[in-house]
Each structure stands twice: as C-alpha cells, then as structure tokens.
Amino acid sequence: MAATVSMADIEATARGLGIDLSLVNLDSITLPLGEDFGIKSDDDEDIYHEEALELETGFGNVILVDNLPVVPPEKFEKLDGVIRKIYGQIGVIxxxxxxxxxxxxxxxxLGYCFIEYNxxxxxxxxxxxxxxxxxDKSHVFAVNLFDEFEKYMKIPDEWTPAEIxxxxxxxxxxKWLMDEKARDQFVIHAGIVTEVFWNDPRQMMPELVYRRQHWTESFVQWSPLGTYLATVHRQGAVFWGGANxxxxxxxxxxxxxxxxxxSPGEKYLITYSSHEPSNPRDTHRVVLNFFDxxxxxxxxxxxxxxxxxxxxSSSLTGVSWPVFRWGGGKEDKYFARLGKNLISVYETETFTLIDKKSLKVENxxxxxxxxxxxxxxxxxxELGGGNQPARVSLIQIPSKEELRQKNLFNVSDIKMYWQNNGEYLAMKVDRHTKTKKSTTTGFELFRIKERDIPIEDLELENKNDKIVAFAWEPKGHRFGIIHGDGPRPDVSFYSxxxxxxxxxxxxxxxxxxxxxxxxxxxxxGRFIVLAGLKGFNGQLEFYNVDELRDHGHWRTLHGHRH
Structure with a gap:
C-alpha cells in the first residue's frame, strides 16, 4: 500500500524550505504524456543489467566442501580443527x-561443510x-562455490531440447569498408563522452558518425581489423559494430x-582482472579469460x-601485458607465454598445451x-661470465623442431624485428667490449624463406652509433635505420x-x-615517414624510398580505425 502525505505535511516542508505555496500555481505545470512522463529510465542504458542480477548473488565468498569423513560427536572437534587448519591457510574464515x-x-x-571467507x-x-x-585414500575433497552449487540445483531432472x-x-x-569516399574511422573518448568520426583528408575536417555518453566505464578499443569497437565495464566487455x-x-x-x-584474426578476446588479497603480504590474484x-x-x-x-616486457601491478602472445598469422591457431626456463605454447583447437607440456629452454x-x-x-x-655464449633459436610449432640456431659472444642485449610478411628477421645485437666499458651495435639478418635460413652480419660504418629506430618495409625487402648520437641523427636505408x-x-x-x-x-611500402616525435615537436618528413625525394613537411599526425 502506498504511503499518504497530508497537506499539512506538505505545507510544513515548504515552510522549512522557505517556499510560499500561495505563489505556486500547480495547475500551470504540464507533465509529458506516458507512464514515465517522457523520462528515459537509466535502466535502459544499463548494459550489464541482466548480468549484474545473475552475478551478484551474495554467496560468492562461500564454498561447499564434500567428501569429508562422517564422524560421531566425540570426533567432531578434531575434524573441525583439521578443516580450519587446511582452509585457514588460504584465507580468513x-x-x-x-x-x-x-x-x-x-x-x-553428513560428510560435507560450508565455509564462508571474507x-x-x-x-x-x-x-x-x-x-x-x-x-586420505578414502576421502578426496570435492569443492564448489556455493553459487555454482545453487546453479546446479536449478538444473531440471528431465532433459528438454534447446529452443531454436x-x-x-x-x-x-x-560496412564501414564500403564507404564511397574510402575513409577510415577513428574514435575519441574524453570524460563521459565517446565519439566516432569519419576521417576525411579532403575536407580537412572530421565528420561525426556516432556520439554517446557513458558508453564505457574505462576505455574503448578497436579490434585489430576494425570489425568491433570494444567498451569496458565493471561487469565485463561489450562489442559494438556497424558503419554508423x-x-x-x-x-x-x-x-x-x-x-x-x-587475437590477430579477431577470433578470440582475452580479458584480464587482478584482485587484491586479504593478506597484504600475498600477491595479487590474476584472472585471464579467453572468449570466442x-x-x-x-x-x-x-x-x-x-x-x-x-x-x-611491460608490467601492470607485477603482471606483463599482454600476458599471451599470438602466433601463426591471422588464423589464430597458437598462443604462448613466457615462464621461468620455459615457453608454454597452446593451440586453440582444444585450448591446451601442445603435447601437454611446455617447451623447456633454460634461462x-x-x-x-x-x-x-x-x-x-x-x-x-650469456651465462657464466661469458663462458656460455648467448643464443638465438628459431623453433617450428607445433613440432617444436629447431630450424636454426646461432651463438653470439659478448652480448649485452638483443632486440628482434620481424618483417611483416615473415620473410626476414633482424636481431639488433648490442655487444660490450672485453672491459665492458663501452658497447657496439650490429645486426643479425635471417632470411626465413630461403633454404637453411642463411644469416648475415650487418655492421654500420660507425659501430659506436646509437640505434634510435629500426623499421622493415612491410611488403618489400628494404629497411631503414635511424642512427647517431647527436640531436640530428642519420637515416640509412638497406635492401x-x-x-x-x-x-x-x-x-x-x-x-x-x-x-x-x-x-x-x-x-x-615504398613511402616512409621520418617522424620527430616528443622532443622534436612532431616534425614529419615524407620520402619516396625508390627515389629518396622529399615529399614535404607536416606537423600533424592522424590515428585511424584500421
């Protein structure tokens, strides 16, 4: 039954607010038509309304432990102590x-118990x-979250076919790829507003495609091929699509x-979360999910x-991101992560380790x-003070066969650069002198597609030059190197x-x-941009490498959907 409010209560409230009701003409107020008075409910914008109801059951901190010994009252205290000793080490009961x-x-x-954690x-x-x-040999614990137990209890006894x-x-x-002007799209997220624009270089002004407030609670991200725009929320991620x-x-x-x-071919999405432990001495708990x-x-x-x-390479609260690295091109067949003395390689047909074991590689x-x-x-x-040389290896997956190996001496660091077509691999090798007071830099160039994978050494004319940047031509055989120690380094091109x-x-x-x-x-390929970023104030120079002819200077740079 709805609560009623008397006119005296209304007048008393108005006096408290300093409002003279005699000056208020209620008949002059016209409300919009409809049950909701034309005001759209916030629930309509709640992307995760259904999931929130399903996930927030209130029993996520309770577990059910089954297959415990069945004991009489005189042994109850002993069993209670054993359970507390086991489960009290994991968290606070x-x-x-x-x-x-x-x-x-x-x-x-009855052979089971419930445990509630913080x-x-x-x-x-x-x-x-x-x-x-x-x-013991007669009692192997079967543990479930109480939420899961409740879900299983709701499963009907009789099977019914799924609704088609x-x-x-x-x-x-x-559809955005069929734009008659062959334009790209880009997205801007600022504050509570997210906007998608067509980038039209002919008009020199972007054209608004879509605008929405509170579209994401964290950030937005395009998928690699531009098929999806992902938004991130407290309850998960959402994909959106379409040209407009x-x-x-x-x-x-x-x-x-x-x-x-x-994944490179957009077949899979990886989501990551970390959770602070109740004990400050423990490390964060990490959860990574792979979705189709x-x-x-x-x-x-x-x-x-x-x-x-x-x-x-890059860390976030102690975790490197991305945790998993995808291989095998856009077919999304394999992914792997680096561990201590091993590389764990998984295949996506079963999402299990290849051969059910990791690739062991010491150090x-x-x-x-x-x-x-x-x-x-x-x-x-290098190990043992240089007694054991550094090593680079090429490993074929899924056979784990070593295709090529090379030992390198006096190495302080190596960085690897693949050419986009996978035809070449360049390894920038920083070597220290015997006294370790200075370093020189050279390159090991692998011809991946050729027989026996030949390797070439490349040294710059000045071996002491600092390597500022390296980049392969995407669909060709050339690469560029920025090298030098001064504020105006040289740029060299090789084939x-x-x-x-x-x-x-x-x-x-x-x-x-x-x-x-x-x-x-x-x-x-063919054209290259020499970019002066950050301290160089965004100066861009465009070159045709076929002719090495300057194509102009620009000071703006646009990011696109693709």
Missing amino acids: REGGLWMPVNPETKKT TAQEAELAKEKTNGYKL KPYAAGENLQ TFERVMRFAHPQVKLIDF TRTGKLMREFKGNADDFASG VVDFTWSPTDPIIALFVP MRTAQNTGRVSKLATLKAKQANALYWSPA
Whole structure:
C-alpha cells in the first residue's frame, strides 16, 4: 500500500524550505504524456543489467566442501580443527563461517561443510587449491562455490531440447569498408563522452558518425581489423559494430575487468582482472579469460598469482601485458607465454598445451612469433661470465623442431624485428667490449624463406652509433635505420635484395642530419615517414624510398580505425 502525505505535511516542508505555496500555481505545470512522463529510465542504458542480477548473488565468498569423513560427536572437534587448519591457510574464515551439518538421528556429520571467507577471491582460491585434495585414500575433497552449487540445483531432472531461435540477419560489421569516399574511422573518448568520426583528408575536417555518453566505464578499443569497437565495464566487455549504427554485437562477462586483448584474426578476446588479497603480504590474484568473439563462449580460464604471469616486457601491478602472445598469422591457431626456463605454447583447437607440456629452454628471457607463420624466435643471454655464449633459436610449432640456431659472444642485449610478411628477421645485437666499458651495435639478418635460413652480419660504418629506430618495409625487402648520437641523427636505408646482389644485404643511401626519432612505412611500402616525435615537436618528413625525394613537411599526425 502506498504511503499518504497530508497537506499539512506538505505545507510544513515548504515552510522549512522557505517556499510560499500561495505563489505556486500547480495547475500551470504540464507533465509529458506516458507512464514515465517522457523520462528515459537509466535502466535502459544499463548494459550489464541482466548480468549484474545473475552475478551478484551474495554467496560468492562461500564454498561447499564434500567428501569429508562422517564422524560421531566425540570426533567432531578434531575434524573441525583439521578443516580450519587446511582452509585457514588460504584465507580468513569469518567468525561462525564454518558449518558442518549433522544428521539429527545419528548425530553424525553428513560428510560435507560450508565455509564462508571474507572475500570471493579467497573462496575461488580455496576451490582451486583444494578441489581434489586427498585427505586420505578414502576421502578426496570435492569443492564448489556455493553459487555454482545453487546453479546446479536449478538444473531440471528431465532433459528438454534447446529452443531454436529463428535466424535474424545482423549488422554488416564490415560496412564501414564500403564507404564511397574510402575513409577510415577513428574514435575519441574524453570524460563521459565517446565519439566516432569519419576521417576525411579532403575536407580537412572530421565528420561525426556516432556520439554517446557513458558508453564505457574505462576505455574503448578497436579490434585489430576494425570489425568491433570494444567498451569496458565493471561487469565485463561489450562489442559494438556497424558503419554508423554501432549496435551491440556481443557481451563478455568478466567482473572487474581491467584490460583486454584480441587475437590477430579477431577470433578470440582475452580479458584480464587482478584482485587484491586479504593478506597484504600475498600477491595479487590474476584472472585471464579467453572468449570466442562470435559466440561469446568462454574457451579457457587462467588463474594464479601475479608472480606466475610476471615475465615479459611491460608490467601492470607485477603482471606483463599482454600476458599471451599470438602466433601463426591471422588464423589464430597458437598462443604462448613466457615462464621461468620455459615457453608454454597452446593451440586453440582444444585450448591446451601442445603435447601437454611446455617447451623447456633454460634461462630464456624473451621470444617473438613470426607474424605469418608458426615460428618462434627466442633469446637466451650469456651465462657464466661469458663462458656460455648467448643464443638465438628459431623453433617450428607445433613440432617444436629447431630450424636454426646461432651463438653470439659478448652480448649485452638483443632486440628482434620481424618483417611483416615473415620473410626476414633482424636481431639488433648490442655487444660490450672485453672491459665492458663501452658497447657496439650490429645486426643479425635471417632470411626465413630461403633454404637453411642463411644469416648475415650487418655492421654500420660507425659501430659506436646509437640505434634510435629500426623499421622493415612491410611488403618489400628494404629497411631503414635511424642512427647517431647527436640531436640530428642519420637515416640509412638497406635492401636484402637488389638487381645487382640478390643474396646479400646492400646499402642504398643515407640521409644526413635528420630531425627524426621514429620511422613509419606506408602499408604498401615504398613511402616512409621520418617522424620527430616528443622532443622534436612532431616534425614529419615524407620520402619516396625508390627515389629518396622529399615529399614535404607536416606537423600533424592522424590515428585511424584500421
């Protein structure tokens, strides 16, 4: 029954607010038509309304432990102590948070118990660590989250066929590629507003395609081929698509997601979250989920301490991102991650380790995939004060056969650069002198597609030059290097194949004293941008490498959807 408010109450409230009701003409107020008075409910914009109702059950911090010994009252205290000793090491059990039901007739326990932790993360960890735990030969624990138990209890006893929904044609997610002006799209997210624009260089002004407030709670990200625009929310990630409609395509439930990553062919999405432990001395708990982008199905879940995922290049709260690196081109067949003395390589047919075991490589510190083929290039540094040389190896996947290896001496660091077509691999090798007071830099160039994978050494004319940048021509045989120590370094161009010399690297030309610190080839090759970023105030110089002719100076740079 609705509560009633008297006129006296209204007048008293008005006096408290300093309002003279005699001056208010209520009849002059016209409300919009409709039950909601024309005001759109916030619930309509709640992207994760359904998921929130499903996920927030209130029992995520409770586990059910089955297959416990059935004991009489005199042994109850001992069993209680054993359970607390096992599960108290994993997290903090709430006061009164351990309950073992008892048979009212026999007074014996029923062989299971409920344990309530302070946090859901502790409950998940307890399930991971103790499901399958062997107390003795007759009692192997079966552990489930209470939320899962409740879900299983709702499954009907009788099977019923799934409802087959009629086919409904979806949005053409590649429609933007058919733009009659051949334009790209770019997205800007600032504050609460996200906007998608057509980039039209002829008009010199972007054209607004779509604008929305509160579209994301964190950030937005294009998929590699531009098919999807992903938004990130507390309950997970959402895909949107279309040239100008941006309809919701798929949702991926992952509470507290912080980062996302795509496979190169857009077949899979990786979501990442980290959770602070209740004990400050423990490391963050990490959850990584692999989803099929077309169906939204969860394909594989990885959980563990942040330390388990800490190997790699860039770190976030102790975890390297991306944790997994994709290989095998756009077919999305393989992915791998670096561990201690090993590389774990998985295949996406079953989302399990190839041959059910990792590739063991003692002291491996880095690896990269060929962009087109299932080949891994790995690097092992010098050991034993130089007694054991550094090593680079090429490994074929899935056979794990070593295709090529080279030992290198006096190496302080190596960086690997694959050519986009996978035809060449350049390794920048920093070498120290015997006294280790100075370093020189050279390159090891691998011809991947040729028989026996020949390797060439390349040294600059001045071996002491600092290497500022390196970039392969995407669809060709050339590469550029920015080198030098001064504010205006030189830019040199080389070719792996010329008419005069098809099997040896050749120098083409050097541009002297350029205000540049980055190189960007056009997608089809031939043209290159010498970019002076950050401290160089954004100066850009465009060159035709076929002719090495200056094509002008620009001070703006645009980012695009593709």
